[in-house]
Amino acid sequence: MAKVSELYDVTWEEMRDKMRKWRDENSRNSEQIVEVGEELINEYASKLGDDIWIIYEQVMIAALDYGRDDLALFCLQELRRQFPGSHRVKRLTGMRFEAMERYDDAIQLYDRILHEDPTNTAARKRKIAIRKAQGKNVEAIRELNEYLEQFVGDQEAWHELAELYINEHDYGKAAFCLEELMMTNPHNHLYCQQYAEVKYTQGGLENLELSRKYFAQALKLNNRNMRALFGNTADYPVLRFKNSFTLHFTTAQFSLLACDLIY
Known part of the structure; x- marks a missing residue:
């Protein structure tokens, strides 16, 4: 298979900058991220400096989305070696469990993170995402309400809660959530x-x-x-x-x- 750099006649610096642009735009073009990121990791890791770690994370998440568990595991292992005990890396481990549908293992891991750091919003949101993936809307609503008691200004969470209430046909509570959103925006x-x-x-x-x-x-x-x-x-x-x-x-x-x- 032809390399991205040869196929499109781009330098490794341009590929690095493209990866940064996709991060800044929060793009979910997983296939392209995997193609460009995998070449950067395999061919130019020594030239990337500290950028290599954020690229490992970016590629891992895209690889999970794209069904490349082998690449996701490789990136995760590199991050574990560099940042042992990091909650951020543990969360990535949980996301891999989710991709493998090992939801109980993922929830146990997120609970351990929250026990050590109750303010870790990313772990809380991953738990909510699991409840939604399992179709457990009532539990997701409970988790979101508990989250919003601590982080009342999170507009994304208010909107997600409104959507869940709509799915459960609880329109009065959905309206309340949307009123909160309209007050702030x-x-x-x-x-x-x-x-x-x-x-x-x-x-x-x-x-x-x-x-x-x-x-x-x-x-x-x-x-x-x-x-x-x-x-x-x-x-x-x-x-x-x-x-x-x-x-x-x-x-x-x-x-x-x-x-x-x-x-």
């Missing part, structure tokens, strides 16, 4: 749109009125949000019987016209 049109969808699903005139308002707010923040445009038209058939019939009809007409223009 009021200019995010996606939060407004999702909150409107939850209120629409809950039903009842009061919730539908709120739904219409938040679909409108989502459109104000991003007038190309198609779900919010369709949401506005979906609210109209019920709300047309209220006193604000003309307003709702006009809004629905506008939304339909906007959809036609976009498409």
Whole structure:
């Protein structure tokens, strides 16, 4: 198989910089990371200096995603030799257990990490990911609530909790999570749109009125949000019987016209 450097006529420095760019962008192009990273590790490890360790980690995670357990294990062994006892390396070991579907072993490992360092957010999130992978949404919700008691400002966790509540059809609690997100990030049109969808699903005139308002707010923040445009038209058939019939009809007409223009 041709080397990446020969195939694309790039230097090892360019390959290193590409790996850094993918890290900064949090790209999940696992196949490319494995191809470029494996060549860097095999051919240029001595030239990479301290960058080699972050590349080992990056390649290992991509290798797990790409089904290259042999490469993942090699990277993990190198990291263990360099950083024995590191919680970060232990977490990578847990991720390999997850890829092998050894979920109990992974959870035991994460529990040991948390016993030594209760503030280790990465280990907590891996436990939650396992519960979700096992389809144990109730346990994942419990773990997330415990996590948010300590790290209330984690927006990603609030959104994940909202999604879990939606999956469990607990729309009241999902709405609460989305309200928390909108308070901290009021200019995010996606939060407004999702909150409107939850209120629409809950039903009842009061919730539908709120739904219409938040679909409108989502459109104000991003007038190309198609779900919010369709949401506005979906609210109209019920709300047309209220006193604000003309307003709702006009809004629905506008939304339909906007959809036609976009498409």
